[in-house]
Each structure stands twice: as structure tokens, then as C-alpha cells.
Amino acid sequence: xxxxxxxxxxxxxxxxxxxxxxxxxxxxxxxxxxxxxxxxxxxxxxxxxxxxxxxxxxxxxxxxxxxxxxxxxxxxxxxxxxxxxxxxxxxxxxxxxxxxxxxxxxxxxxxxxxxxxxxxxxxxxxxxxxxxxxxxxxxxxxxxxxxxxxxxxxxxxxxxxxxxxxxxxxxxxxxxxxxxxxxxxxxxxxxxxxxxxxxxxxxxxxxxxxxxxxxxxxxxxxxxxxxxxxxxxxxxxxxxxxxxxxxxxxxxxxxxxxxxxxxxxxxxxxxxxxxxxxxxxxxxxxxxxxxxxxxxxxxxxxxxxxxxxxxxxxxxxxxxxxxxxxxxxxxxxxxxxxxxxxxxxxxxxxxxxxxxxxxxxxxxxxxxxxxxxxxxxxxxxxxxxxxxxxxxxxxxxxx
Numbered sequence: 001x002x003x004x005x006x007x008x009x010x011x012x013x014x015x016x017x018x019x020x021x022x023x024x025x026x027x028x029x030x031x032x033x034x035x036x037x038x039x040x041x042x043x044x045x046x047x048x049x050x051x052x053x054x055x056x057x058x059x060x061x062x063x064x065x066x067x068x069x070x071x072x073x074x075x076x077x078x079x080x081x082x083x084x085x086x087x088x089x090x091x092x093x094x095x096x097x098x099x100x101x102x103x104x105x106x107x108x109x110x111x112x113x114x115x116x117x118x119x120x121x122x123x124x125x126x127x128x129x130x131x132x133x134x135x136x137x138x139x140x141x142x143x144x145x146x147x148x149x150x151x152x153x154x155x156x157x158x159x160x161x162x163x164x165x166x167x168x169x170x171x172x173x174x175x176x177x178x179x180x181x182x183x184x185x186x187x188x189x190x191x192x193x194x195x196x197x198x199x200x201x202x203x204x205x206x207x208x209x210x211x212x213x214x215x216x217x218x219x220x221x222x223x224x225x226x227x228x229x230x231x232x233x234x235x236x237x238x239x240x241x242x243x244x245x246x247x248x249x250x251x252x253x254x255x256x257x258x259x260x261x262x263x264x265x266x267x268x269x270x271x272x273x274x275x276x277x278x279x280x281x282x283x284x285x286x287x288x289x290x291x292x293x294x295x296x297x298x299x300x301x302x303x304x305x306x307x308x309x310x311x312x313x314x315x316x317x318x319x320x321x322x323x324x325x326x327x328x329x330x331x332x333x334x335x336x337x338x339x340x341x342x343x344x345x346x347x348x349x350x351x352x353x354x355x356x357x358x359x360x361x362x363x364x365x366x367x368x369x370x371x372x373x374x375x376x377x378x379x380x381x382x383x384x385x386x387x388x389x390x391x392x393x394x395x396x397x398x399x
Contacts, residue, residue, distance in 0.1 A: 007043070010042065010043035011043045011044070011045065013043060014039075014040045014041070014042060014043035014044035015040075015044065017036050017037070017039045017040035017044075018037070018040040018044055018049075018050065018053075020036055021033040021036040021037045021040065021053065022053070024036065025053070025056075025057060030057050030060050030061060031061065033053075033057055034054070034057050034058070034061070037050055037053055037054050037057065038054070046078075047077055048073075048074040048075075048077040048078035048081050048084060049074075049083075051070040051071070051073045051074035051077065051084075052070070052071065052074045052081070052083050052084055052087060054066075054070040055067040055068070055069075055070035055071040055074065055084075055087060055088075055091075056087060058070060059087075059091060064091060064094075064095065067091060068088065068091060071084050071087055071088035071091065072088065075088070080111050082108045082111055082112050082115060082118070085104045085105065085107050085108035085111075085118075086104070086105065086108050086115070086117065086118050086121070088104050089101040089102070089103075089104030089105040089108070089118075089121070090121055092104060093121070093125055098125060098129070101125060102122065102125070105118050105121065105122045114141070114144070114145045115145065116141075116142045116143075116145035116146035116149055116152070117142070119138045119139070119141040119142035119145065120138070120139065120142040120149060120151065120152050120155075122138045123135045123136075123137075123138030123139045123142060123152070123155065123156075123159075124155060126138060127155060127158065127159060127162075130162075132159050132162050132163050135155075135159050136156065136159045136160075136163070139152050139155060139156035139159060140156070143156065148179050149179070150175075150176045150177075150179035150180035150183055151176070151180075151183075153172045153173070153175040153176035153179065153186075154172070154173065154176040154183055154185060154186050156172045157169040157170070157171075157172030157173040157176065157186065157189065158189075160172060161189075166193070169189075170189075170190060170193055173186040173189050173190050174186075174190065177190070195222060198222060199219075199220060199221045199222060202220040202222070202227075203218055203219050203220045205255075206218045206220055206229070206248070206251070209251050210244075210247055210248070210251070212231075212239070213237055215233070215234045215237050216231060216232065216233045216234075216237060216239065217231070217232045217270075218230070218231055219232070222260075223264075225259050225260060225261045225262070226260065226261060226262045226263055226264065227252075227257075227260055227262075227263040227264070228263070228264050228266070229248065229263055229264065229265050229266070230266045230267075230268075231244070231265070231266070231267045231268075231277075232267075232268060232269070232270045233267070233268075233269060233270065234269070234270050235269060235270075239267060241265075241267055241276075241277045241279075244265065244267075245265055245279060245281050248263060248265065248281075249263075249281060249283060252283050253283065253284070253287070256329055256332065256333075258329075260283060261282070261283055261284070262280065262281055262282045262283050263280075263281055263283065264278075264279070264280045264281075265277065265278070265279050265280075265281065266278050283328075284328035284329075287328055289319075289320065289323045289331065290319065290323070290331050290332045290334070290335035290336075291335055292316040292319050292320065292334075292335065292338060293316070293335075293338050293339065293342065294316060296312075296338075296342045297309065297312045297313050297316045297338060297342060298313070300312055300341070300342045300345040300346070301313045304345050304346055304349045305344075305345035305346070305348050305349045307345075307348075308341045308342075308344050308345035308348065309341070309342070309345050311337075311341055312337070312338045312341035312342055312345070315334045315337045315338045315341070316334070316338055318330075318334055319331050319334040319335060319338070322334060
């Protein structure tokens with residue numbers, strides 16, 4: 001009985017050492033785990049798993065030679081070990097031995113074709129080698145095996161970007177953020193895409209509204225609270241740079257672009273590096289304070305329609321303060337709000353007066369008639385009617 005008990009006890013001790021080492025690794029005590037893991041080799045039923053964990057631990061301690069030895073030992077013990085091939089291939093890739101890495105990953109995929117992480121790692125290698133078609137195929141396979149693998153969406157988006165497929169790239173970056181909100185790369189890519197789209201829209205709008213000749217191109221770019229506007233003209237086509245800033249300023253004020261307080265205008269001839277015009281302009285410099293319409297505000301607040309006049313009064317009080325602190329757009333919005341509130345108050349008041357006058361007129365025309373104060377007269381009784389007073393017979397006198 002003791003003979004059978006000793007191997008069983010050895011296996012239980014090896015399992016305990018293996019679990020203990022994994023706990024130490026999770027706690028960050030890799031060096032302590034390296035002292036415990038070899039003790040589990042004697043008696044553990046799956047020694048290849050021990051060698052894989054030893055290889056990963058040595059790799060964390062930057063002992064790559066020992067890590068390779070243990071991964072190779074795991075493969076020798078279990079030639080179908082996906083983890084051993086995958087980790088050894090990843091280590092080869094970090095060492096720059098790409099052919100050996102691809103060979104190990106190919107062997108792993110022969111045993112398990114749908115392994116998401118191996119497809120993902122191989123896709124990264126193909127991406128670095130600028131082999132974008134093969135990278136895209138591997139990222140597709142990784143996502144098919146694990147639809148929640150956020151990093152695969154991220155790098156598939158990068159691959160689509162390199163293949164000049166911006167819409168597909170943006171869709172992948174959005175999916176990456178849906179699976180992991182902490183992927184700052186995806187968020188930054190989407191932000192840059194949004195900025196580029198906004199710049200293109202503004203450039204086309206300026207090109208159309210300024211009425212410049214078709215040969216002249218306008219490129220606008222948002223920069224914090226200002227715009228950078230570049231104008232390129234061909235040789236032989238002139239631009240009036242003295243009036244152009246005022247035209248741009250008028251359009252900016254009309255469009256009321258949020259958070260834009262100024263612009264920088266640069267002009268140059270196409271295909272020439274020399275700048276012929278450069279100037280910085282405040283967007284609202286010299287603009288008068290928008291009207292507060294105090295007489296209409298007071299009339300609406302205290303006479304016409306107070307429920308809308310009081311908010312108009314508050315807007316009028318804030319308008320001057322916004323203009324004095326340099327927030328021209330807020331002052332302009334307050335002026336427009338005052339105009340709208342006063343107009344709405346006038347319409348509401350006129351509607352109420354119209355309804356009241358209409359109701360009073362209706363009552364005058366179709367109301368109940370007033371009761372007469374004269375006493376009612378009785379109609380004369382008809383002769384022979386049943387209700388007429390009977391005629392008495394004469395009474396004879398006895399005496």
C-alpha cells in the first residue's frame with residue numbers, strides 16, 4: 001500500500017506547488033515562483049505546462065535564453081502544445097527572428113486553426129512588414145474566433161487606413177472602443193478623423209462663399225480657439241489681401257463658429273515656398289455691442305406678456321457683461337434671444353386679446369335675453385270656453 005501511496009502523494013504535492021507558483025506569478029513574485037515551479041516537475045502529470053510557465057517567468061525576468069529552452073522542452077514533451085508554439089513564436093518575434101516566429105505560429109494553427117491570439121500576433125507581424133493583405137486576413141480570423149478582442153479591431157483599423165479605406169478604418173476603431181473604452185489609440189484616431197473632416201468642410205465652405213477664382217485654393221484648419229487659413233494662388237492670378245481678411249471676418253461672424261476667436265491668414269503662390277502675406281486677426285475686433293432692446297424688454301416684462309418678458313430681461317442684463325468680457329458670440333446669442341422672446345410675447349398677448357374680444361362679441365350676439373320686469377298680463381277668456389266664469393241664475397223672492 002505504501003508503494004501506491006507515494007506516487008499519489010508526489011502528484012498531489014506537485015499540483016500544490018504548481019498552483020502555488022501560479023499564485024505567486026499573479027501576485028508579481030516571479031522570482032519566488034521560479035524557485036517553486038521546478039519542484040512541481042517531479043510528479044506533475046503534465047510537465048509541458050510547467051515548462052511553459054517556467055519559460056514565461058524567465059521571459060519576465062529578461063532571461064530569454066532560459067525561456068527559449070523551456071518552451072522548446074515543452075514542445076519536445078508535447079508536440080501539439082498550442083501554448084508552447086505560440087509563446088516561443090512570440091519570443092522569436094521579439095528577438096527579430098520573424099521566420100522562426102512564423103514557423104512556430106503556423107505549426108500552432110495546424111493544430112488549432114481558430115486560435116484568436118495566434119492570428120492576432122501573426123497579423124501584427126505582417127503589419128510591421130507592411131504586408132497589409134495578409135495582416136488583414138489574420139485580423140479577420142482573430143475577430144471571427146473572438147469578436148470581443150478589442151486590439152484586433154484596433155489594428156485592423158490601422159490596416160484599413162494603410163489600404164486607403166478610411167470608412168472601414170473608422171468603423172473598426174469605433175468597434176474597438178465599444179469593446180474597450182481605455183484604448184486611447186482608437187479614440188485619438190477617431191478624433192483626428194473628425195478634425196480632418198471638419199477642416200475639409202470648412203475649407204470647401206470658405207472656397208464657395210468667398211467667391212474667389214477657381215484656380216485659387218483655400219485650406220482651413222482649426223487650431224484651439226482660432227483658424228489657420230492658407231490661400232494658394234497660381235502665377236498670374238491676383239488676390240486683394242487688403243479686403244480678404246474683412247470678407248473672412250464677416251463670414252465667420254455670420255456662421256458663428258463655436259470657440260473661434262480669431263484667424264491667421266497666409267497667402268503664397270502655388271509651388272513656391274515664399275509667403276507673400278501673413279497676418280493674424282481678431283474675429284470680433286471692432287464689432288459693436290449687439291442691441292439689448294431695453295424698451296421692448298421692459299414693455300414686454302411689465303405690460304405685454306411678463307412670462308416671456310422676464311427671461312428677456314435676464315438676457316438683456318447678461319448681454320453687456322458678455323460683451324465686456326470679450327465673449328461676443330454669447331452677447332450676440334443673448335441679443336437674438338431677446339428679440340425672439342419679445343416677439344413671442346407680443347404674439348401671445350395679441351392672441352389672448354383676440355380671444356377675449358371674440359368671446360365678448362359672441363356673448364353680445366348670441367347670449368341669453370334678459371328677463372322683463374313688467375308683470376305678466378292674463379289673456380282674455382274666450383266665450384264659451386270651459387274656463388270662463390259661469391253665469392248665475394236669478395233667485396226668486398219668496399215674499
